[in-house]
Every structure is written in C-alpha cells, then in structure tokens.
Amino acid sequence: MLHKIAIAGTIVLLGLTGMARAEGDAAAGKIVFNKCAICHSPLQGVNKIGPSQFGIIGRHSAAIPNFAYSEAMKATNWDWTPEQLDKYLTEPRVVVPGTKMIFPGLKEEADRANVIAYLDTLK
Ligand code: HEC
Incomplete structure (x- = not known):
C-alpha cells in the first residue's frame, strides 16, 4: 500500500516538473521580449512596427483592425x-x-x- 502511494507521488511530481518546463518562466520571458520590444508593444491598442502583443495568446492571426499586415500574414488562418x-x-x-x-x-x-509564458501575462 505505502509502496503504491510512493509511486503515485513520484508520478505526480514528474508530471508537475514537466508542466513547469513546458509552460516556461514569464519573468525570464520578459527579458527575452526585449528582442521583440523595438517592434512590439505589450500594451493594448499600441502598434509599433509590429502589432500590439496584448492578448496575443488565443487571438486570431492578423486580427488587429488598424494594423497594416502583409498579404502573407493576412492569408494565414489560425489562432x-x-x-x-x-x-x-x-x-x-x-x-x-x-x-x-x-x-x-x-x-x-x-x-x-x-x-x-510572458505573452500569456498580457491580458
Ligand atoms: C524588426 C521588427 C520585429 C521584431 C524584432 C519582432 N517582430 Fe513580430 N512582427 C513584426 C511585424 C512587422 C509583424 C507583422 C507581420 C506581417 O504582417 O507579415 C509582426 C507580427 C507578429 C505576430 C503576429 C501578430 C498578429 O496579430 O497576427 C506575432 C505573434 C509576433 N510578431 C511576435 C513577435 C515576438 C514574440 C517577437 C520577439 C521574439 C517578435 N515578434 C519580434 C515585427 C517584428
């Protein structure tokens, strides 16, 4: 019985570590976003050379109405x-x-x- 609980506990722990890795670290991601920030603002409604990244997770591609997307991006059709x-x-x-x-x-x-993970905080 104890043995079974120990195995179940290990599986849960392994699962949690795997999730943490897949989800990334938003604080570290904020630093990575410096590479994007010359072109992208994290603020709602603020477009720069590229469209605002606010609410990007789950948004449809090329969905910001007042941003001049390329024909190539307009032709994509995904979330x-x-x-x-x-x-x-x-x-x-x-x-x-x-x-x-x-x-x-x-x-x-x-x-x-x-x-x-950082982009997921912009909502
Ligand atoms: C040199 C400027 C530049 C940099 C740097 C840049 N982007 Fe972009 N990004 C753009 C432009 C311009 C577009 C519009 C593309 C198009 O219409 O073909 C775009 C489009 C996007 C889109 C699609 C948005 C939508 O509304 O469909 C995402 C997502 C995106 N960028 C994320 C990022 C991220 C994250 C980074 C940093 C890792 C990054 N970009 C770096 C200029 C840039």
Whole structure:
C-alpha cells in the first residue's frame, strides 16, 4: 500500500516538473521580449512596427483592425496558440513566407517557452 502511494507521488511530481518546463518562466520571458520590444508593444491598442502583443495568446492571426499586415500574414488562418507561436517564433519567415516581420527567430526552445509564458501575462 505505502509502496503504491510512493509511486503515485513520484508520478505526480514528474508530471508537475514537466508542466513547469513546458509552460516556461514569464519573468525570464520578459527579458527575452526585449528582442521583440523595438517592434512590439505589450500594451493594448499600441502598434509599433509590429502589432500590439496584448492578448496575443488565443487571438486570431492578423486580427488587429488598424494594423497594416502583409498579404502573407493576412492569408494565414489560425489562432495564436502557444504551439502555433512556438512554431512561428522558431523561424517566422519560413512559417509565413513573405511576412514583413524581419526577425530571424528564437532558436532556443527555452527562450520561446519563456517568451510565450510572458505573452500569456498580457491580458
Ligand atoms: C524588426 C521588427 C520585429 C521584431 C524584432 C519582432 N517582430 Fe513580430 N512582427 C513584426 C511585424 C512587422 C509583424 C507583422 C507581420 C506581417 O504582417 O507579415 C509582426 C507580427 C507578429 C505576430 C503576429 C501578430 C498578429 O496579430 O497576427 C506575432 C505573434 C509576433 N510578431 C511576435 C513577435 C515576438 C514574440 C517577437 C520577439 C521574439 C517578435 N515578434 C519580434 C515585427 C517584428
């Protein structure tokens, strides 16, 4: 009996550590966002060279009405889920050929997970 409880406890712990890793660290992500901040504001309704990142998680692609998206971005048709952001931020110009987001991408998986965790706080 005790043995079974110990095994169950270990599985729960492993599960929690896995979740923490997948979700990233928002504080570290805020620092990664410095790379985005020349073009993107975290504030609602503030567009710079790129559209506001406020509420980006779960928002439809190319959905800010007063931002002049590229034809390439307008042609995409997805919601910015954490998974979709992870793909896009790895290689923006490969995932959306012709995008006017001139950014080489975040090659480190941890940087992407952390910045996505930070983006999730912008709501
Ligand atoms: C040099 C400027 C620049 C940098 C740096 C940059 N972006 Fe962008 N981003 C843009 C532009 C411009 C667009 C619009 C793309 C288009 O219309 O093709 C965009 C679009 C996006 C979109 C799609 C928004 C929507 O409403 O569909 C996301 C998400 C995004 N950027 C996230 C990021 C993140 C996160 C970073 C940093 C890791 C980053 N960007 C770095 C300029 C930039």
